[in-house]
Amino acid sequence: MDSLTQVVLGGAVGYAVLGNKVGHKAAIYGAILGTLPDLDVFLPYSGEVEAFTYHRGFSHSLLVHLLISPFIAWLLIKYHQTTAIYKNKWFWLVFLCLSTHGILDSFTVYGTQLLWPITEYPFAVSNLFIIDPMYTLPLLLSFIVIFLPSVKPTSASKINHCALVISSLYICWSLMAKFYIDEKVAVALNDKQIKADHYLSTPAPFSTLLWRILVMSDGQYYEGYVSVFDSASDVSLVAYNSSDLLLINLQDDWNVQRLQWFTKGFYSVKEEDHNIVLSDLRMGAECSYVFNFIVGAQTSTGIVKSDIEKVSDRPDLSMLGRVWDRILDPSVSLAPVKKNGVCANRES
Template identity: 50%
Template sequence: MDSLTQVVLGSAVAYSVLGNKLGRKSLLVGATFGTLPDLDVLINYGSEIENFVYHRSFSHSLLMQLLLSPLFAWLMLKMNWAKSVSCTRWSVAIFLILSTHVLLDSFTVYGTQLLWPLSTYPFGISSMFIIDPAYTVPLIVSTIILCFERFKLYAQYINSCALILSSFYLIWSLVAKWHINEKIHLALNNKNIEFTHYESTPTPLNTLLWRAVAVTEQGHYEVYASVFDAIENVNIDFYPTTNTLLTQLDTEKPITLLQNFTKGLYGVYQQDEKLIMSDLRMGQESYYVFSFVVAQQRNQQWVTGGYQRLNNRLPLDKLGFIYSRITDPSVDLSTKAIH
C-alpha cells in the first residue's frame, strides 16, 4: 500500500499496544516502524527488473521481522523515554507494526515475499488497489484526533474503531473479489473463452469496478466488471501479444525473474526495434505501470540487455472514464476508446 496508509496503520497499531504507556509518542514510533519495510526501495539490485522483483522481499518477510523485532526492542530500550515499556512488550509491538504492514501489502496484486528466505513466492491476494481512501481515511482521522490531549480519555476507543472499520473494509474487498470472479468466469464461459492464467484487481481508488486479465497462447483478454453489472454487461476485449518471441532469446535472469514474478501474467510487445515485456496485472492495455525493454533488434537478431523501465502510466484525466464505468456499463474502457 502507499506510504501514508502504512504510516497511519503503524501509528494505530502502536497506539493500541503502547498508547497507555507512551501516549502520543507511540504514534511516532508506529509511523517510523510502519515505514521501515519500504526503505528497501533505496537498494539497487543491479537492474530495474531486479529492483522491481526484489522489492518486498527480505524487508517484507514475516520470518525476518520475527527475528529482528527483539533486536529493535533492545535498541529502543537504550533511550530513557522508552524504558517504561518492557522488552517483551516492545518486541510484540514492533512485530505487530511490521507484520501488519506486510500483511496489508499482500492484499495488493504486486506480490509480497512473506516467507523469504524459505520461499520467494510473491503472495498477492489482489483485493485492494495500492491506494484506497476508504481504507485509509478512518486511520488518518483517528491519528489526527489522537494527537490532541483533550481526547485522551477516549483515545483507545477511537483508535480501535478506526482499526475495526479499516479491517471490515478489507473483508469487504475479499467478498467483492469473490463476487467479481464469479461474474467474470461466467461471462468468459458464455463466450467459450479458455485461458491459461487469470487475475482480477480493483481499479484505482475503489473496490466497485474491477479489471481482470485472462491470458491465452495468442494474447490476453482484458475484462472490466462492476459489482453492479449483470453478466451480459461485463466488457471483454482481446489484445494480441508476441510472447512467443521470447523463445528466440537467450534466457537471462531478469527475463526469467519477470516471468515468474508476474505469475505468467505478462505480455510481450514489439515496438520498432525494441522488445518490451509488460506486467499485465498493473495498469491497463497501452498503459502498464511496469514495462521493460528486454531486447533490441540488431542485424535481424534480438539481443537481450538494457532492461530499462518505460514510463507509461495512465494519464490522470483518463480516470474519469473508470469512475463513470462503475454505474454505467455503456462506458467503453477499451484502448481505442481511452485513446
C-alpha cells in the same frame, strides 16, 4: 500500499498496543516502523529487473520481522529506560507494526515475499488497490485525533480501536467483493467460450466497487472492467495480442525468466521501434502499464539480448474521471484509445 497508509496503520497499531502506557510515543514509533520496510527501495540494486523483483523481499518477510523485533524493542527500551517494564509490549508493538506492513502489501497485486528466505514466492491477494481512501481515511482521522490535546487518552484509544475495526472490515468487504466478481466473470467466460490459462481480478483505482479483469488465453490477453452492480451478461472483454515468439532467442536470459516468474504469467511481449518490450500486465492498463522492460532488440541477424531498460507509458488520467460512471453504467467504456493500432498516449 502507499506510504501514508502504512504510516497511519503503523501509528494505529502502535497506539493500540502501548498507547495506554507510553502515550503518543507509541503512535510515533508505530508510524516510523510502519514505513520502515519500504526503505528497501533505496538499496543499490544491480539492475532494473533486480530492483523491480527484489522490492518487497527480505524487508517485508514475516520471518525477518520476527527475528529483528527483539533487537529493535531493546533499542527502544534503552532509549526509554523508564518503560522497561513493558518490554513484552514493546516487542509486540515492533513486530505487529512491521508485519502488518507486509501483510497489507500482500493484499495488493504487486507481490510480497512474506516467507523469505524459505521461499521468494510473491504473495498477492489483489483485493486492494495500492491507494484506497476508503481504507486509509479512518486510520488517518484516528492518527490525527490521537495528537489532539483536547482529546482524552481513553477517548483516543477507543477511536483508534474503532478505526482499526472499520479498516479491517473494509478488507473483509474487499475479499467478498472479489469473490463475487470472480464468480460473475467465471460465468461470463464460459458463456463467451474463453479458456483462461491465467485469470486475475484486481480493484480499479481508488475503489472496490469496480474491478479490472485480466485473462491470459492462447497467446492473447483480455482486459475488461466489471462492477459489483453488473450482471454476468454485462461483462465485456477486449482482446489484445502478445507476440511471445519474440522471446525464443531470449528464453535463457535471467532477466526474462525472472520477469516471467514475478509476473506469474501476466505479461505481454511486443516489438516497439525494434525493441522487444515485456510488460507486466497486472499494474496499470492497456496503453498505460506501469512496468515495461526492454529485454532485447530486433537486428538484421535476428533478435538479440540488449541492456535492460525500464520504460514507462504516460498514464491515461482521463480514465479516472470515468471510473464512477463505469461503476453505475456497464455501457461506459474504459478501453484505451488507439489509432492504427497505436496507443494514443504513445504518439509524439
